[in-house]
Amino acid sequence: MLTVLKPVFALGGLGMLTAMVHKAGAGELKATLLTALPLLPWVVLLEMGRQTCDATATRLSYGARAGQVPLGVLVRAQLIGTAVSSMAPAGRTAAEATKATLLTPYTGGASATAAAATSQAASLGAGGLISFPCAVASYLMTGWSAFTVGMLVHGFVLLLASLGMRAGLRAKRLGAWMQRRCAKWGAHAEVFQASVCAGGLCPWRPMLAFLVSRVLQVMQYAVLAHAVGIDATVVQALFTQGLYLVALAMGSLVPGQVGVTDGMFSLAAGAMGTSAAKAMSIALLAHAVQAVFVLVGALTPLVWRARKVTVAQVVPPPVPVPVCH
Template sequence: MAVPSVSGSWRRKVTGLLRPVFAVAGLGMLALLVRKAGPQELGGVLLAAAPWLPWVALLELGRQGMDALATRASYGARAEHVPLKVLARAQLIGTAVSSMAPAGRAAAEATKAALLSPHMGGATATAAAATSQAASLAAGGLISFPCAAASFLLTGWSAFTLAMLGHGVVLVVASTGLRACMRARKPCAWLARRSQRWAHHTEQFRVTACHGTLLPWGPVLAFLGSRTLQVAQYAVLTHAVGIDTSLVQALFSQGLYLCALAVGSLVPGQLGVSDGAFALAAGVLDTTTARAMSVALLSHLVQLVFVAAGALTPLVWRVRPAPRPASPSPVYR
């Protein structure tokens, strides 16, 4: 058991070193983009768009609610054992982790599982977290197809269209594959052999994962609702910066963000990556580089508010530790 420990320690050290490197690289790219777009023009656009930010923040609050609903749906019948305030607290903390950690969504689901496991047991919470991750992948893939259709209407069979289409296919396949692995005996048996700590949890994990369909439609639909609200956010943001907005352009902006999210998953908050993607697509949006970049910058600003709230949550919002359930049962339906 010493080798896995050393290997895990090595991976943590590499991740710890890469995180600040990618953060600095993202900030450097952002500085170059701001210089190219023109700081004065960019500042004017941002100031003019500022009155629209409360509406974007309100839509983001709705997104957080839908993401929390997806997490709750992933727990199935055992969700009733999780108090709503505990779920809300876990969602806020998970949001901060999702925005700042590498592979943010997976890290956020692991964080929420750790916070909610006292209410249902580690194996059940881990299975629900993996189910939620699979549902998030599926929702991101499914929303990518209308985004690719919008890109086709604007650009034809361009690199943007192919990237969004490929992104959708990869995410749906990855979601299905993850759920299939969760339900298969061999991967669970392999994990049990590799980790003595998890040996007595793996069967409970697998049985929990086997409840319900291969794609967990309850969580998937909740995450799709979240992505739909994000499309509305981009509609507001593009309008706020002075772009003649339509549903097609809002969907294109959403697809652009999702592709940037995939490419810049190791960059905290995708700083510099999503900004570069929007700057690159300024011609497609029929606007200036400064206005296109402003969409990403305003999105970062709203994101920063929720990251700060999530980071402060453990300090200002404490909950009583819950007794661990004696016998967590497989519950996902």
């Protein structure tokens, strides 16, 4: 169903973007974007740091089996996963599934799936944690506005989703149900739950890696704000980050959130003390950087071929089976 609706959401996003460009003024947008271009390499450099943090979070999610994943294979999976994350509906989930598929030959399907689930929960938790300072920044700028409330709700929802997801995956009833349904899947469930139980209810290590990634993203928005001529304070950068996170949640089914983030930034132009054209330029420049990494990720499978490896060739080290509490 999502595959069928994807073009509809994409066209809807492009339609929104076109209407907002017309409303903000194409001339002012063009002048602002051209002025900002010299600072884009710094944003790209920060994005490379974010990709490193995200890859580190993925590696940490494998726990005791992290050593089985070669560094080059992990980097390749991260680049491909980034492209999937940007363009697929429910991008983060799709990206983690893609990385799990690419890393399965090295760790086995159950361990890779467990790591993907852990990474997803850690990403949600990090997004929730960074939302609270963003909400404080929004309160300082706008008071108890819809932006502030939205960021607070976003933070609590993501934290609860992260903990709820981990608790559900660690539940003993899941493995027992899979054992009853199918003996083969039951064996995989035992390995799966051993993996998700190893890191505790809250996967702090991968979550901290994702949190550093979000901090780098705040820095990206500070650079972009400065590039378009907006006062780049810490409060302003956190507020902008919060806008992006809320827009990301609202437009999760729109590829690249094109039109959604731009609309959110345009609505917040008054709170940011700038014009709609300058506020939109931040989102448009972020899309441009995103497009660079989408292109790199899309080309990666064509120019960087993976060595053929089967699960049978990988001998996993013995991993103790933790008990979920």
